Amino acid sequence: MSAQGSSSTATPIIELHGVSKHFGNFTALKNIDLTVGAGERVVVCGPSGSGKSTMIRCINRLEEHDEGSIRVNGTELTDDLSDITSVRREVGMVFQQFNLFPHLTVLQNLTLAPLKARKLPRAEALERAMQYLERVHIPEQADKYPGQLSGGQQQRVAIARSLCMQPKIMLFDEPTSALDPEMIKEVLDVMIELAEDGMTMVVVTHEMGFAKRAADSVIFMDQGEIVEAASTEDFFSSPRSERTQLFLSQILAH
Amino acid sequence: MRHIRTLLSGITLALGAAAVCAPVQAAELQKQLTSESMVETVMKRGKLKVGMSTFVPWAMRDKKGELIGFEIDVAKKVAKDLGVEIEFVPTAWSGIIPALIAGKFDVIIGGMSVTMKRNVTVNFTAPYAHSGMGIVANKKLAGELKWPDGYNSAKVTFTCRRGATSCSDTKNLFPKAKLRQFDDSSLVLQEVVNGNAHAVLTSFPKPTLWQAQNAEVLFNPTLEKLTEGNEGFALRKGDPDSLNLLSNWITVNTSNGWLAKRWAYWFTTMQWADQVNLKK
């Protein structure tokens, strides 16, 4: 099933055509077609094992797709290393497990990539880092180590770290699933602010509240396929597929 | 698959090349060492490099950390007579012949006994010293034994340093006795002192020296030389000129009595004992 954003006039920035991925005998992705326009916010949901993480990890080549083609920001994703690196500089990723660098301070975590990958002068990198730290509302934690921060703070630092490379796209792989309930809100708030600022976002999450608030469209995946894709309004008010309805009833039960 | 095949063929080629080159390299080295006689190289270099090993009283370290001993005197005179400087290369005994063949020094002047086995790999000059083996024994264990037949019995234990000629000498003279071999020369004596072995064969002057150092426990069943040894300089093979020169040096210094005088000083007197802090 093909999926398109609500603002169909926006230039496509992510294009997946006929993408399939196999792990041995198991097919994780079956013939995925997806187009995300610039500035669009897409939420991807579905039961575990549905392939949602695999799909977004294919977008920044953390996984290699076996069939089909993926175009990100105009570059085709192939085995070519320089292509991959240039794509990764424009795509930020936030992980479920934060994956901050524990041996570096928060500030060093943020400035590492701009200094080494973009070769920014030190002063500029520091300025940029503090700017984004303020954007996620924790400038005072700059000299602390990740181990000294709470989960919610760590995830916000992770978001700031990706933002420091000033990517065009931000991918979120279940960003709040590893957080204690009281810290989910602070991270979602930051993500909502990002969305309001016009960042292109693809978010894998179970947080339907966030989807309703910030997403332009929602995609439901099951068993490696895109079952349903619609604008947020349509998705929640009148889901077409039975599987979608079942999923929604389970997740929105309370 | 394609990668693996190219890889394997690459490795095989490299190994093949190395296998061909290695013997060529070794041959080159040999040729280099023997094309010029050792003496010529030494004269050009202006320095004689001598390999030796510490062994009382052939070569020892004195209080100042300098090398002294019979070997040292001999080597220094050879260098003086050739008109060159001398450099000593102290080498572990077990690796001294390979070191000579590999070219680490020019000649071994180290009290090396001339044996047929060694002569297969290196050349020896005429003998410049004849040390003999003597015997020292434990008073308590061997005091009652009749010399020499009493020592040739399965109830008697000798010790020796592995690889030294004393091992083969003991086996020849006392075939029925038990022989325990040690890598450390100090253990060889200590076992007899402790009463774990009856006796030990060792080259002079050690029999008298060891007896003097442990007078309460040890005695000499006899002070005769049990074997007559020959020590020569060891050289690399294929160098007749150097062999000739050094053998003649030995002949000259034997006739004029210099070698005998030096031997007597180091092997029969103990006047040098204070210089090395020798155990009393």
Next chain:
Amino acid sequence: MPIVKRKKTTKLARCIDVVVIAVAIAFVAYLLHQVNNVMVYKWHWGFLPEYILRWDEEQQSYAPNLLLKGLAMTFRLAVWSMIFASIIGVIMGIMRTSKQLFPRMVSRAYVELVRNMPPVVFIFVFYFFISSQFVPLLGIDEWSVKASPETLVVLEILLGPPELFSNVVSGVICLALFEAAYITEIVRAGIQSIGRGQFEAGDSVGLSRTQVLRWVVLPQAIQRVVPPLAGQFITLIKDSSIVSLISIQELTFLAQEVAYSTQYVFEIWLFVAAVYFCICFTLARIFAHLETKLAVYRS
């Protein structure tokens, strides 16, 4: 209730400690007694200091003697070998975890070849090859002859007496190559213990593979393997005594010469054992200190 329990176990633990220490001391005392009575050995220690530091009449000052010179050489061997073994070990360790087949095969072959040989055998085999084929290529001897007096002084501190330069260099190369195989495996284990998430985070933020290794993975990996690395360095210092067999004039070799010359065998060897113990123990304490300092960074 729980507080009372804790006090009890601490008291018991302390009792056990006391008993163990008492048994250890009793054992050592027994050994010494046996040595003195059964071995009929007369201890003399007076001659030792002179072989460490001797009074030079002409210079009217103290000059280092054989044992101190040997110690200096052991230090040189230890330091140089540690540096080279670390460099080779880290490079090979990275190759061991490479995605490509060739680096993995080469480093695996190297590790298997070296680890399955006792150090003595390795050194005998490689020393003659390295010192007669490889080191002459470096041309150290010709080069040291042409060096200026000032350079020679510096070189003498770094490498020891000029005549022995190529000898020392061969020894360092042999020792470093041997120990590096073990360091390779330690580094590999360290790298593999770093979760995939770190690699992925580094990749996704736009760092190249080399940059990820250099700034993200290796610092963490090395931090984690400080204990086994420390152990390997201590082993290196002890293994350095094996190069005495190839006539490198380090502590064991020169101590042997003094032992043969004076016949005071046990005193010399006990002294040498004490020296190695001090060196290794100091190194172990330095690494323990380093470990606590680095632990600050870990979450």
